[in-house]
Amino acid sequence: MPLHIVWQAVTDGEESILSVPLLGAELKLTMVGEIITDASWHVGCQLTNVLSPQAARVQSYLLNPLRTELHVTLLSHGSAYANAVWSALLAIPIGRVETYSGLAEKLGSGPRAIARACRNNPYAGIIPCHRVVAKNGIGGFMGQADGEFVALKRRLLEHERGLELTVE
Structure with missing residues (x-):
């Protein structure tokens, strides 16, 4: 990595x-x-x-x-739970997404708790919380359900999907 x-x-x-x-x-x-x-x-x-x-x-x-x-x-910030979520975010491959509910299932948690940990991520530009989406849409970003930050989330995801991904 x-x-x-x-x-x-x-x-x-x-x-x-x-x-x-x-x-x-x-x-x-x-x-x-x-x-x-x-x-x-x-x-x-x-x-x-x-x-x-x-x-x-x-x-x-x-x-x-x-x-x-x-x-x-x-x-180092946050609770043990928040750090577990942030570690899981780092494991989402570049150019891919995970749903709040999918990540919650992997961590034995609930989707709202995952969303809260993403919203409270102090390193949103480094720890990729933008890679977590709702089941039926893009979901929120930086505490917003729509607006400029959600538009930024779309741009970040589009940028990552546009990279030449090579799997080794």
Whole structure:
């Protein structure tokens, strides 16, 4: 897997924000040193053209995750249950989707609990909660049932489906 995550329990230092423009939106990385403490999507904002080296690496990975390695350190957040859901999200292959109910069945949970863990994912730009959909439609994204974030979810899924996927 080209995404390598190291989980950090604590962080100390000054906070900074990195912007990663992608597909008409912006992924804002909140950093403390080299540790990402939040990675959330923002829409309807002024996109930046100047990228830091870290932001450029994240952008490169998101544009072509099958051919780009990304090493990140994330601040450990959430309950044991939320972390189990987020781990399951990382296992959904690029270009594929899973339903809330399908993921709930795999984890011995309920679809609403899965949706809540996805909504509370502090790393929505890195841990792919956009790959979880409703049985009869796209489902929500970033706490919205429709609107700009759901449109972004569609763009993310279309982008991933359009990648040249090779199965080894």
